[in-house]
Amino acid sequence: MAAPVKQNKLIRWIDHRLPVFTLMEHELNEYPTPKNLNYWWNFGSLAGIMLVIMIFTGVFLAMAYTPQKDLAFDSVERIMREVNYGWLMRYIHMNGASFFFIVTYIHIFRGLYYGSYKTPRELLWMLGVVILLLMMATAFMGYVLPWGQMSYWGATVITNLFSAVPVVGNAIVTWLWGGFVVDNPTLNRFFALHYLLPFVIVGVVMLHLAALHQHGSNNPLGIDRKGPQDSIPFHPYYTIKDLFGLGVFLLFYAAFVFFWPNLLGDPANYIPANPLQTPPEIVPEWYFLPFYAILRSVPNKLLGVVMMFGSIFILFLLPWLDTSRVRSATFRPIYKWFFFVLIVDCVALGIVGAHRPEGIWVVIGRIATAYYYFHFLLMMPFVGWFERPRPLPTSISSAVLKGGGRLAGAGATMEKP
Amino acid sequence: MADIAHPAGGSVHGTETSRRDFLTLTAAALGGIGAASAIWPFLDSMNPAKDTLALSSTEVDLAPVQKGQRLTVVWRGKPVFIDHRPDEEIKKAQEVDVSSLRDPQPDSERVKKPEWLVVVGVCTHLGCIPLGQKATDDRGQFGGWFCPCHGSMYDTSGRIRQGPAPQNLAVPPYEFTSDTTIKIG
Numbered sequence: 001m002a003a004p005v006k007q008n009k010l011i012r013w014i015d016h017r018l019p020v021f022t023l024m025e026h027e028l029n030e031y032p033t034p035k036n037l038n039y040w041w042n043f044g045s046l047a048g049i050m051l052v053i054m055i056f057t058g059v060f061l062a063m064a065y066t067p068q069k070d071l072a073f074d075s076v077e078r079i080m081r082e083v084n085y086g087w088l089m090r091y092i093h094m095n096g097a098s099f100f101f102i103v104t105y106i107h108i109f110r111g112l113y114y115g116s117y118k119t120p121r122e123l124l125w126m127l128g129v130v131i132l133l134l135m136m137a138t139a140f141m142g143y144v145l146p147w148g149q150m151s152y153w154g155a156t157v158i159t160n161l162f163s164a165v166p167v168v169g170n171a172i173v174t175w176l177w178g179g180f181v182v183d184n185p186t187l188n189r190f191f192a193l194h195y196l197l198p199f200v201i202v203g204v205v206m207l208h209l210a211a212l213h214q215h216g217s218n219n220p221l222g223i224d225r226k227g228p229q230d231s232i233p234f235h236p237y238y239t240i241k242d243l244f245g246l247g248v249f250l251l252f253y254a255a256f257v258f259f260w261p262n263l264l265g266d267p268a269n270y271i272p273a274n275p276l277q278t279p280p281e282i283v284p285e286w287y288f289l290p291f292y293a294i295l296r297s298v299p300n301k302l303l304g305v306v307m308m309f310g311s312i313f314i315l316f317l318l319p320w321l322d323t324s325r326v327r328s329a330t331f332r333p334i335y336k337w338f339f340f341v342l343i344v345d346c347v348a349l350g351i352v353g354a355h356r357p358e359g360i361w362v363v364i365g366r367i368a369t370a371y372y373y374f375h376f377l378l379m380m381p382f383v384g385w386f387e388r389p390r391p392l393p394t395s396i397s398s399a400v401l402k403g404g405g406r407l408a409g410a411g412a413t414m415e416k417p
Numbered sequence: 418m419a420d421i422a423h424p425a426g427g428s429v430h431g432t433e434t435s436r437r438d439f440l441t442l443t444a445a446a447l448g449g450i451g452a453a454s455a456i457w458p459f460l461d462s463m464n465p466a467k468d469t470l471a472l473s474s475t476e477v478d479l480a481p482v483q484k485g486q487r488l489t490v491v492w493r494g495k496p497v498f499i500d501h502r503p504d505e506e507i508k509k510a511q512e513v514d515v516s517s518l519r520d521p522q523p524d525s526e527r528v529k530k531p532e533w534l535v536v537v538g539v540c541t542h543l544g545c546i547p548l549g550q551k552a553t554d555d556r557g558q559f560g561g562w563f564c565p566c567h568g569s570m571y572d573t574s575g576r577i578r579q580g581p582a583p584q585n586l587a588v589p590p591y592e593f594t595s596d597t598t599i600k601i602g
């Protein structure tokens with residue numbers, strides 16, 4: 001596969017001056033990838049594709065959207081009814097946010113299971129958490145743009161979180177709003193930032209990939225590659241596997257876009273914003289529900305806000321909270337079960353977040369919040385310390401082929417030492 | 418630093434390094450301070466603009482508001498609740514043991530005339546608008562207002578009694594311009 005690049009004269013001319021082809025060759029063809037990656041490794045590339053889809057549909061939506069409080073709602077309705085294929089672009093963008101989060105959450109849990117945050121991938125992991133925070137900010141501000149009831153009151157409640165900051169809290173909130181309530185200045189700046197942040201995400205994704213390519217992908221066994229017999233080139237082996245995964249993913253995504261475009265949304269957002277009337281129930285988009293549940297489970301305002309943001313910031317510390325040196329949970333008999341309990345815990349928090357904080361939901365919410373923190377702050381350090389991991393295979397090859405590994409992918413360019 | 422004050426004191430080499438260090442550090446610090454101050458105009462541009470700030474005041478005619486009726490007016494984009502309190506409501510608000518409150522304030526500090534309660538209708542938790550302006554609304558256990566968002570309950574003096582809100586409903590600046598009109602702001 002390597003040869004054609006240098007054969008074409010024009011390509012050679014360009015590459016000599018701007019080595020983009022050498023770069024692609026290096027990062028795709030020569031890039032050695034563990035040969036045992038499973039489909040959980042598909043979700044990184046899916047997230048990247050979702051980012052591209054969001055930017056593409058977003059830019060076209062922006063051509064017909066008006067960021068002005070008296071016109072915003074109507075301009076979105078105009079996109080839906082009058083603009084050619086406006087409904088399609090909006091439904092792709094709207095459901096795209098949900099699917100972007102599904103993919104990203106799976107990608108993160110993959111990392112948690114296979115220990116992808118452990119040395120030498122700490123910065124890779126932390127850049128990922130930065131991307132998650134930026135995505136959340138972007139999605140939150142995007143949801144404000146249609147200026148429906150949920151847009152308006154979601155924006156009010158979330159920006160008001162900052163009023164919990166001692167002393168300067170109210171000044172911060174006024175600054176965020178550019179006024180004394182969520183109003184036109186707020187909508188304007190949210191639009192500007194909603195346009196900007198995805199491109200900032202692109203930048204951080206580049207860094208994320210640079211960090212990834214430094215040491216290469218982790219793998220389901222969580223052991224390092226020992227030599228060329230353990231890897232295959234990314235292209236064509238994983239390009240084709242990722243493409244197949246993309247096809248399956250798009251089936252689900254398209255089903256929502258075309259058949260249930262509003263299933264994941266809140267009908268209250270089709271009512272224009274009314275600053276004088278709070279809807280009976282304020283619920284954020286589903287991908288924020290677990291965090292909302294944490295916020296509402298803590299009876300103290302400041303502590304609730306701190307614990308909500310803390311639940312994400314704690315991920316930055318994960319590489320140091322986990323004291324086990326074994327990466328993959330496959331070989332960690334105790335951690336493995338805690339991992340599955342954490343998934344149940346997060347789903348429980350999501351369900352709690354969708355209910356009024358009354359009766360049993362308060363109790364479940366508090367237990368689930370406490371458990372979330374227990375998992376990261378206590379379980380992680382202690383289990384790593386006393387757990388006896390199962391014996392690790394000597395190499396990827398020996399585990400995959402049950403004995404003697406051969407060079408895979410005959411004729412392909414292999415890792416150059 | 419001593420080297421710089423007394424250049425003759427150290428070896429020629431040592432003096433030169435520390436003098437250079439000093440200059441580099443000062444220049445970097447100055448540049449840093451300069452860059453940081455250049456950010457201020459950008460941050461401040463996001464604060465409320467002059468026209469937003471221009472304190473609008475709202476005049477309200479109270480004459481048509483019957484005893485027991487509640488009226489909502491808009492001031493600076495926020496709803497203001499005006500409650501023409503009946504005697505039982507006033508009595509309830511005055512009888513509360515102030516020291517038992519989360520944000521202790523006697524009713525007398527929150528009103529200019531006991532029959533008129535004027536408060537900003539924004540929940541001090543996360544900014545929702547509490548229910549209770551209509552007689553048919555859920556007013557919570559204390560007969561004042563009930564915030565549907567996270568369940569804060571306010572009494573007939575607009576004080577926080579239960580739920581996550583940390584403070585009483587704010588009393589806006591207002592004055593009686595006649596017996597039956599007030600000017601808010």
Ligand code: HEM
Nearest residue numbers: 054055058059061062065094097139142143145146195198
């Ligand atoms: C990280 C990528 C992005 C995410 C997660 C995201 C998320 C969202 C969400 C959740 C909405 C609300 C959809 C609705 O309920 O109607 C929205 C609306 C919008 N977004 Fe984005 N967005 C992204 C990128 C972009 C980009 C790059 C642009 C380009 C300017 C853009 C432009 C818009 C516009 C104009 C709207 C309002 C129209 C509408 O509501 O459908 N978005 N976005």
Ligand code: FES
Nearest residue numbers: 540542543564567
């Ligand atoms: S905003 Fe009123 S209780 Fe939270």
